[in-house]
Amino acid sequence: MGDLVSTLALSSSGMEAQARRLRHVTENIANADTPGYRRKTASFEMALHDAGAPAGQVTPGQVRLDPRALARVYDPGHPLADDTGHYDGSNVDLVIEIADAREAQRSYEANLRMFDQARQMSQSLLELLRR
Numbered sequence: 001m002g003d004l005v006s007t008l009a010l011s012s013s014g015m016e017a018q019a020r021r022l023r024h025v026t027e028n029i030a031n032a033d034t035p036g037y038r039r040k041t042a043s044f045e046m047a048l049h050d051a052g053a054p055a056g057q058v059t060p061g062q063v064r065l066d067p068r069a070l071a072r073v074y075d076p077g078h079p080l081a082d083d084t085g086h087y088d089g090s091n092v093d094l095v096i097e098i099a100d101a102r103e104a105q106r107s108y109e110a111n112l113r114m115f116d117q118a119r120q121m122s123q124s125l126l127e128l129l130r131r
Contacts, residue, residue, distance in 0.1 A: 025097050036089075039065070039066035039093075043062065069091065072086045
């Protein structure tokens with residue numbers, strides 16, 4: 001039964017990590033046209049085993065800003081434009097963000113299926129023990 005509980009903990013940590021990743025992706029997509037916006041990336045770390053977490057459980061790390069250069073946009077009428085008519089755009093690439101969103105969604109679904117399978121197995125085990 002302990003293995004099933006640790007499987008539930010592992011899959012729930014994976015779902016939480018992917019949900020956080022999806023939140024950052026949606027923030028990036030929403031701010032793709034915001035001047036000066038830097039893309040956020042999510043990192044994950046293995047939870048320390050001695051902290052009571054099952055081996056393999058992930059915890060969210062720090063949110064990092066993408067260090068790539070911001071796009072230079074030419075728009076002389078923009079209030080942020082300099083003397084040459086340029087301003088700093090964002091460094092968000094929508095193609096990358098959509099691919100990241102799909103990957104995070106599929107990973108979330110895989111963790112959800114694992115969680116559901118472990119839940120069904122523990123429920124079946126409890127039914128067998130009741131007999």
